[in-house]
Amino acid sequence: MDLLANVLISAMIAATPLVFAGLGELVAERSGVLNLGVEGMMIIGAIAGFAAMLATGSAILGLFAAMAGGALMAALFGVLTLTMRANQVASGLALTMFGLGLSALWGQAYSGRSAPPFPRLYIPGLTDLPFVGKLLFGQDGLVYLSLACVAGVAYVLTRTRVGLILRAVGENHDAAHAIGYPVIGVRYLAVMFGGAMAGLGGAYLSLVQTPLWVERMTAGRGWIALALVVFAAWRPLRVLLGAYLFGGITILQLHSQALGVKIDAQLLSMVPYIATIVVLVLISRDSARARLAAPACLGKSFHASS
Template structure:
């Protein structure tokens, strides 16, 4: 095995491609969970975003329209979840699972005419001058705009949650919906907004897969990434930058595996793949064990339905 063959820059670039869909989906779900809602339908929203992005890019020739369509498609599917859980008060866990089933089927149905077509190239937003620098050029300044968007999104959500009044309200709703309601916040409206935001993000995450990472459309192409996004949110203990990092770690495990193999290192890939999940459990235990710290992170009302009964 030849370690010198390892090109850290190239691996980092591959890592960015693998992690970006996860960043979008995880950040979206993080906001949803911060509002006290558990939407297990991330996989369904991602794949609907993947086909919407791909299809609209094909039809219009514009990747921007594609991304926009993915965003709307994800939000639309999320709207269904919001209507079910916030208005009809159906159970969130069951509804989220149904959403995944529905989304996978819907995407496959819509996508039938689109399989077997290559995706048009996604424009890279290489920053002139900087992108040609050695090492940091390809690492920092030569990506598609969605990569930068994922950074902006993470920063934005961090700011929203920690520095803005809207974030304070959102967290209050997730923390104690009865109290928030008593103060006069419209719990259902706020949660619905968060759910739509989460859906939009998941949609874009899916579109990244079909438009940049793979880039093509085939049925079932999200291959469980929506579920990984759910794990990342917990791993991150509901903190945006940690979710960003988590996406890179979860994505990184698979990249590391493939690169190690390509270098000729024999590894038991399944056991390596398990580790992020086990680490997530450990992280969860650590942040939950200290009740004071747990309260700062985990939304207390996560998954609890709110009834305006007072």
């Protein structure tokens, strides 16, 4: 039982950077902007958070710096694609290239330094409960924050006026503009929110999960986060589901090796990717509507005609 609880805890930790980054990208995409630069924003968040934490001694300030770093990168992307109307796909890829380079340059002074362990929740009595104790009441604060963010984004998107405007802008920017919503302004905010969340996801890696800074430490997680948004059919709760599925299978894969399963490790490493595809096929099989889930204006640049 303890092992199962531990697997679940590890899965949640492995999934949390994906939850943050995926959720942020989801908001950006719901506003109609496809930002493929998640990896670049994450890695900038990782170094910004780490540098700020070392400079100030405060992990909380580090997290804010990470969000600011990610948001700044996103703002750069916004200037390119929203103001200058550059192609979103290419700009996003260029942003990743830029972010990986910039973080490495910036991080040279921090290479090999390490951060103190990030505090975990401890509620006497509750955390000591068997099985569920550490799982529910013993995680680090960011795991809870990520869950709160999922709930928050889900609520805002579906139940509030802000969410309505955001979706309107993503579904039909011409109509949204005609009603008088500031399409470009909304998109800037959404993209920057996406950047801040990606930054937080990166900081989770450098401040909590490992916690240290090394070049290229995001190792492709930005791409997985992007895939999860599609997997989730642009719905926040399903981002969480997808991230936990992916994280869980990754952890199970490692555990099965430690148990001595006689399967080539590289074949086992494929399992999380294949499982994601299979689950996607299963859930989108029956619904012709799945394809309608994508925001109709995703990736299209907007120009007010008057």
